[in-house]
Amino acid sequence: MSTVILAIESSCDETSASICRDGVILSNVIASQKVHEQYGGVVPELASRAHMQNIVPVVDKAVKDAGITMQDLSAIAFTQAPGLIGALLVGAQFAKSLSLALDIPLIAVHHMQAHVLANLIPTATNGQPDPKPSFPFLCLTVSGGHTQIVLCESPLKMKVIGETMDDAAGEAFDKSAKILGLPYPGGPLIDKYAREGNPKRFSFPEPRIPELNFSFSGLKTAILYFLQENTAADPQFVEKNLSDICASIQYRIITILMNKVKKAAIQTGVTDICIAGGVSANSGLRSTLTEWGKQFKWNTYIPAFQYCTDNAAMIAMTAYYKYQAGDFSTLGIDVTARAEW
Numbered sequence: 173m174s175t176v177i178l179a180i181e182s183s184c185d186e187t188s189a190s191i192c193r194d195g196v197i198l199s200n201v202i203a204s205q206k207v208h209e210q211y212g213g214v215v216p217e218l219a220s221r222a223h224m225q226n227i228v229p230v231v232d233k234a235v236k237d238a239g240i241t242m243q244d245l246s247a248i249a250f251t252q253a254p255g256l257i258g259a260l261l262v263g264a265q266f267a268k269s270l271s272l273a274l275d276i277p278l279i280a281v282h283h284m285q286a287h288v289l290a291n292l293i294p295t296a297t298n299g300q301p302d303p304k305p306s307f308p309f310l311c312l313t314v315s316g317g318h319t320q321i322v323l324c325e326s327p328l329k330m331k332v333i334g335e336t337m338d339d340a341a342g343e344a345f346d347k348s349a350k351i352l353g354l355p356y357p358g359g360p361l362i363d364k365y366a367r368e369g370n371p372k373r374f375s376f377p378e379p380r381i382p383e384l385n386f387s388f389s390g391l392k393t394a395i396l397y398f399l400q401e402n403t404a405a406d407p408q409f410v411e412k413n414l415s416d417i418c419a420s421i422q423y424r425i426i427t428i429l430m431n432k433v434k435k436a437a438i439q440t441g442v443t444d445i446c447i448a449g450g451v452s453a454n455s456g457l458r459s460t461l462t463e464w465g466k467q468f469k470w471n472t473y474i475p476a477f478q479y480c481t482d483n484a485a486m487i488a489m490t491a492y493y494k495y496q497a498g499d500f501s502t503l504g505i506d507v508t509a510r511a512e513w
Contacts, residue, residue: 174193174194174244174246175193175194175246175247175492175495175496176191176192176193176240176244176245176246177191177192177193177245177246177247177248177249177279177488177491177492177495178190178191178231178234178235178245178247178248178249178270178488179191179192179248179249179250179281179484179485179487179488179491180227180231180248180249180250180251180263180266180267180484180487181250181251181263181283181286181482181483181484181486181487182223182227182250182251182255182259182260182262182263182264183251183254183255183256183259183260183263183283183482184214184219184255184256184259184316184482185204185205185208185214185219185222185259185482186202186203186204186205186481186482186483187202187203187205187222187223187226187227187230187262187263188200188201188202188203188230188482188483188484188485188487189201189227189230189231189233189234189235189484190234190483190484190485190487190488191234191235191237191238191240191488192485192488192489192491192492193238193240194492195294195489195492196294197293197294197485197488197489198237198238198239198240199233199234199235199237199238200234200478200479200483200484200485201230201233201234201237201484202230202478202481202482202483202484203222203226203229203230205218205219205222205226207222208356209355209356209357212350212355212356213346213356214256216256216257216258216259217258219256219258219259220256220258220259220261220262223259223262223263224262227262227263227266231266234484242270242274243274245274245276246276246277246495247271247276247277247278247279247491247495247500248267248270248271248274248276248277248278248279249267249278249279249280249281249487249488249490249491249494250263250264250266250267250268250278250279250280250281250487251263251264251281251283251286251487252264252280252281252282252501252505252507252508252511253282253283253507253508253509253510253511254282254283254284254317254508254509254510254511255283255507255509256509257507257509260507260508260509261507264505264507268503271503272503277495277500278500278501278502278503278505279491279494279495279499279500279501280501280505281487281490281491281494282490282511282513283482283487284313284318284320284322284449284513285330285490285513286486286487286489286490287313287315287448287449287486288311288313288322288324288330288446288448289327289486289489289490289493290448290475290479290480290483290485290486290489291304291305291309291311291446291448291473291474291475292304292305292327292489293475293476293479293485293486293489295476303471303473304473305324305444305445305446305471305473306444306471307324307325307326308323308324308325308440308442308444309324309442309444309445309446309473310322310323310324310433310436310437310440310442310444310445310446311324311445311446311447311448312429312432312433312445312446312447312448312452313447313448313449314340314341314342314429314447314448314449314450314451314452314457315340315341315342315449315450315451316340316342316343316346316359316450316451317340317342317343318335318336318340318342318449319335319336319340319341319342319386319388319429320332320334320335320336321333321334321335321384321432321433321436323436323440323442327490327493328493328494328497328499330513331513332513333384333436333440334383334384334385334386334432334436335385335386336385336386336387336388337381337385337386337387338387338388338389339387339388339389339392340388341386341388341425341428341429341451342359342449342450342451343388344388344391344392344425345358345359345362345363345421345422345425345451345454346358346359347392348362348392348395348421349361349362351395351396351399352399352410352414352417352418353410359450359451359454360453360454361418362418362421362422363418363422363454363455363456364418365414365415365418365419366415366418366419366421366422366423366456367419367455368415368419369414369415369416369417369418369419369420370415370416370419370420371419371420371422371423372420372423373413373416373417373419373420374398374413374416374417374420375420376391376394376395376398376420376421376424377390377391377394377424378391378424378427378428378431379391379428384432384435384436384439385432386428386429386432388425388428391424391425391428395421399417422454422456423456426454426456426457426460429457430457430460430461430464433445433461433464434464434468437468437470443468443469443470443471444470444471444473445461445465445470445471445472445473446472446473446474446475447461447473447474447475448475448480449480450480450481450482452474452475452480453477453480453481458474461474462474
């Protein structure tokens with residue numbers, strides 16, 4: 173008998189639902205929230221309200237796109253942590269209600285674990301299955317709120333071996349963009365302008381952080397002081413040099429990330445290397461991973477674009493493995509803003 177799972181993702185500002193049958197994604201619907209753009213960042217209360225408006229139509233479309241009915245479902249999965257509490261509650265309560273009404277298991281999923289397992293979602297190029305990493309593998313998970321290096325020994329056995337000690341790489345992208353006067357979300361715009369710029373034009377420092385950990389707070393400060401100094405001398409400095417500034421900022425963030433990945437690969441002896449999270453959609457990071465993979469003889473893997481940012485397909489994929497392991501949750505489980513693995 174087939175295992176059919178409905179997964180719901182509502183950790184931040186995307187409402188998403190996905191249907192997975194036996195580890196294959198049948199649908200993945202995402203409703204983004206434009207309301208936050210005018211505020212320069214996600215407003216938690218507005219995010220919660222938008223989730224309440226979007227969740228029924230998003231789930232309905234996911235079910236229809238998959239060609240199933242609610243009676244076909246084997247389990248309901250939802251993002252339990254980490255994320256915005258109000259946003260998480262919308263998805264959790266919807267999932268719990270549906271689980272109770274249909275009398276089927278409930279599966280709680282850790283958002284960052286799901287980002288890692290996005291690399292295992294079956295995809296195809298020209299009709300041929302794309303290769304997937306073999307265990308053990310290393311995954312660099314990079315988003316607006318997290319930067320981690322994860323050692324993955326199996327789908328449900330992972331260990332964080334390095335993480336940021338302050339800010340995340342995604343935040344460094346977005347804050348740098350804000351300083352440059354670019355609209356929110358600024359990370360993709362830095363990537364866009366960087367493609368036309370010289371990454372070696374301006375030099376920014378790489379922090380000396382021990383072991384496999386990261387730090388981006390000092391880099392953000394260095395970028396701020398650099399721009400203040402140069403715009404004081406020339407008010408048109410940013411406008412004249414925008415592409416080169418973006419390319420130089422992106423180059424430094426990526427080299428900080430990749431130097432730690434290289435160190436992790438040497439320490440662990442693992443040569444299957446993945447990236448995941450919203451920043452894994454960055455063209456510079458994707459191309460650098462591929463280039464370094466060839467140089468250091470790594471097997472490199474990058475999720476499809478639709479599985480990089482927050483989405484329910486990655487929740488569904490994780491839930492599929494948890495279903496096989498009989499790892500179910502009770503209706504009394506709480507959502508959590510921050511959670512250890």
